Amino acid sequence: MGNYLGRLYRTDLAIRVSKGTVPVWENGRADRKRELTKYSSSRWAGAITRAAEDQYQLGMRGLTAYCDTLTTNIRQLEKRLAVPVGTVDAAKTRGYRTPAEHRAKTLRLRHQEAALVTASARLSLGSPAIAVGGGQLWGARQNLAAAGLTRGQWRARWDAARMFLTADGESGAPWGNQTIRVETDGTLVIKVPTGLTDMMGAKLRLSVPVGFELRGAEWADRAAQNQAIRYDITFDADKERWYLNASWSYQDAAVIPPVTALQGGRIIGVDLNADHLTAGIVDASGNPVGTPAIIPLLVAGLSASTRDGHLRQAITTLLDHAEAAGAAAIAIEDLNFVDARTTGRETMGRGHRGKKFRRTVAGIPTGAFRDRLTAMAANRGIWIIAVDPAYTSRWGEQHWAKPLQKRTSSPTVTRHQAAAVAIGRRAHGHSITRRKDGVRSQQRMTAPTPPADAMVKPVNTRAPSGTVTGLPRRPLPRPTG
Structure with missing residues (x-):
């Protein structure tokens, strides 16, 4: 089922990328969802088209950030290459230290400019490069020895990463989801896509109950109240284990305290x-x-x-x-x-x-x-x-x-x-700095000594009797005898 829905998802994503940057009402999601419903169901088709749109927007944001990075690098390289080797200009821009480094940075500038031309062209067309399954895993296929994988291990990871088993929640639906749902007794029920009903039937029901260790009580409350819960099913090829993740959203806080x-x-x-x-x-x-x-x-x-x-x-x-x-x-x-x-x-x-x-x-x-x-x-x-x-x-x-x-x-x-x-x-709202320890104004001190970093002023002859300027005012001891 994951492989079957994964193929539908990749097909829909390719169609979305081919349309490029268009307004929401022109991306053709309604037509794509109607076409996918023939092979899956209306809810599976809705989850696939929504996930494809989110992935496309993520790819466009990444491509935009990549172009901004290249532009900044090119600007900085040009700025430093304009300064002669081993000198600093009036704006305090330092040139490169040696001619060899200057030449290497010149080659890097040409490489960055070529990469920016390619990325800018893809950005203008609205065509980001998306590797379903992960670019890092796809790169590992080019050098399996460096990745420490055999061809079979890589294929198992690749197939598992390209599965699609995601169903968005729906408020008011039984247990918060009609496509993938977990009933209060832990029974997992999955709606089978139309193309697989002849082999699996209308619904797939697991005989072994499932549960959630983290926030299980909160999940049970939402499922009992038929509040929307999203489910994601993934497979770990290395451990040969299936995982079920549940997620939901919260309402924003009504009152933010000052x-x-x-x-x-x-x-x-x-x-x-x-x-x-x-x-x-x-x-x-x-x-x-x-x-x-x-x-x-x-x-x-x-x-x-x-x-x-x-x-x-x-x-x-x-x-x-x-x-x-x-x-x-x-x-x-x-x-x-x-x-x-x-x-x-x-x-x-x-x-x-x-x-x-x-x-x-x-x-x-x-x-x-x-x-x-x-x-x-x-x-x-x-x-x-x-x-x-x-x-x-x-x-x-x-x-x-x-x-x-x-x-x-x-x-x-x-x-x-x-x-x-x-x-x-x-x-x-306090200051980070602390006052130095020592004599404070208008504070009693047990010892009549100034702090170590204080400067003792000379005695002022005009000072009142019994006091010394520069020290805390304290009566002098009376002479005896």
Whole structure:
């Protein structure tokens, strides 16, 4: 069934790509759905055409971003190539160091210009390149030895990735879906496409019940109330296992509380890094509570689905930490590396060090983290506060690393833990910096000594009797005898 519907989906996607960029009323979805209904059903045809349209729009967004990246690279290359080798112009644009590097960058400029011409032509025609099954897996077919796969293993993965078993939910339908549904007792029922009814019958019913470990109670409530539930069935060729995923949407929050209301309680400041999250609790007075927690987030070199799973797990741990601390909000930096990733290698360092830095920047999932955290926190009733990311790491390390070190038993307090406290303080409306310890104006001091960095002024002969200018006013001891 997955292979059969997959062929229908790829055919419909090819037809949609051939139409190019057209208005919604001219993309022919109604005619395509009517034609697909002959071979499947009206609901299967609706799911296929909707998925094809979403995939086409995703491909166009990717092609547009690719053209923008090429344009930025070409502009930066031309700017640096115009400066003589080993010099800096009046605008502080640095030329390349050696003639060999200058020539290599010239060749790269020609390559980027040719790629931009090709990509721009595809963009103008509205014809993105889409590999159903994944471009990475398709590239592995060209070199199976490097991918560590045999031809049979690759074919099994490829066929599994090109299946289509997705059914959108429908409010009011029995158990929230009439195409793929799971009844309250765990029975999975699938509507068989028209082209396979002679072999499978009208419906396919699994004898083994299925269940959901995550949010099973919430799913059962929605299914009992006939609210819309979408189902996706996938097959893992390596593990030889079938997976059933259920998903649904929530209504937007009716009332968003003001920031001042959230600042009256505890806030979790979160510092996002390439391999971990750092979460620090800050109370309403701006004081850190305990030691900021470190949540691992290792996503480098992982596939998109696995990376998303690790990200969800880290966010779940973060939300559990916020609930345990009694925090009503989580503060994150309003940070995005889209511009930095677009500029590329020409403005983010050179050589091995620059490449390492670019990989680090590319490995920080800022956009995915922000979107996932917002959605998952809304389900827990936790709000998100975005703060300015300026100097949070630098000032956090300068002003909060030592105070945190004094109150914890850990050997070292990292700058990321201090940055989490700085983010939490900024969300509360407090300043990140701290006043230096020492004498305060109009405060009693137990010892009549100035701070170490204070400058003691000479004695003023016009000062009142019994006081010394430059020191706290305190009566001098009376002479005895």
